[in-house]
Amino acid sequence: MLAPDRERQELEKALRQHERRVERINDEIRELKNERGVHTTLLSLGGDEKLLGLLDRLRGDEDMAREALEGRGSFFEQHGVELPAGLQRVTGASTNDGIELRGVFCDDAGRDYEVVWNSRTGFDVDHPAVRDKASLNPDVVYKAERTQTSTDFWIIGTGFSGNGYVDLSIFMEPGRTVPWSQLGRTTADGNGYFKYFRRVPYLGGHDPQTRSPAFVGRDVTVDKPGLEEVPSYYWWPRL
Incomplete structure (x- = not known):
């Protein structure tokens, strides 16, 4: 039988392990919530039929394309499309591969994500946090x-x-x-x-x-x- 002092020491050691494990689990929960927010934003963009219809119109309408490049985020508001609240900014450019619009948003941990739409290739919903395995x-x-x-x-x-x-x-x-x-x-x-x-x-x-x-x-x-x-x-x- 262990002495009472030794028993207490071993108990305290074991409890410290459980405490650290709880902290790590809480960190994992926060990480999963952050990741859920990222996927929710991507789903809301890719599943918005009004947004998809407007983007399809950009493919063959040069005047509207210029309007989109100049107006960026406000362009969508003017055409009755409500972008996700977490989308911080929209940038646009005319490239050799067509018109390109980029929307940037971030998770609760402050990490930036990017979703890209190109008039020739469509949506690219990949983002840096996935490519560098930061998750x-x-x-x-x-x-x-x-x-x-x-x-x-x-x-x-x-x-x-x-x-x-x-x-x-x-x-x-x-x-x-x-x-x-x-x-x-x-x-x-x-x-x-x-x-x-x-x-x-x-x-x-x-x-x-x-x-x-x-x-x-x-x-x-x-x-x-x-x-x-x-x-x-x-x-x-x-x-």
């Missing part, structure tokens, strides 16, 4: 199983680049004199998920509690890490 949110958790001689860990990652490389390491591993212990490289599946096995043989003596280790998975594609702290007592046998 990725790598996350690492673990499962631990004790044996007589070791703790067996499964390091589990989600939210990584699909089919991308992940570099794994342990920060501040007990029993080491260096801050980083490299575990190797693994590959996430198409959904950005991986599972990696790590066996940690027990060290001698008792846990001095001088290190606060963490499993770290770095998404090589976007150079973005996910991490999860782990109690140092897993490196020592049970008392």
Whole structure:
């Protein structure tokens, strides 16, 4: 049986892990809400039949096209088309590929997105935040199983680049004199998920509690890490 003080310490460590996990979940919820707003704006533009009809008229009417380029956002208002409230500005240009109108809007985190309409190619609803994978949110958790001689860990990652490389390491591993212990490289599946096995043989003596280790998975594609702290007592046998 553990001493009451030690029990309280282990309880507090476990609660801190849950607290950090709640914070990360809240961050993920905010990120999903931001992403939902982006897709909602794109759906409202691409599904507005009045807007689509007006844009079709621009293809063959040079005078109206010039009016659109000069009036930009107000052009649509004058023709009875209500653009989404989040659309901050509309720019226009005449290019070798035809007339091009660009609408810029942003999510709640302040990141800019862009939707493009071209008189020859139509809508392009791609945007920089998708092309540079800024919406990725790598996350690492673990499962631990004790044996007589070791703790067996499964390091589990989600939210990584699909089919991308992940570099794994342990920060501040007990029993080491260096801050980083490299575990190797693994590959996430198409959904950005991986599972990696790590066996940690027990060290001698008792846990001095001088290190606060963490499993770290770095998404090589976007150079973005996910991490999860782990109690140092897993490196020592049970008392």
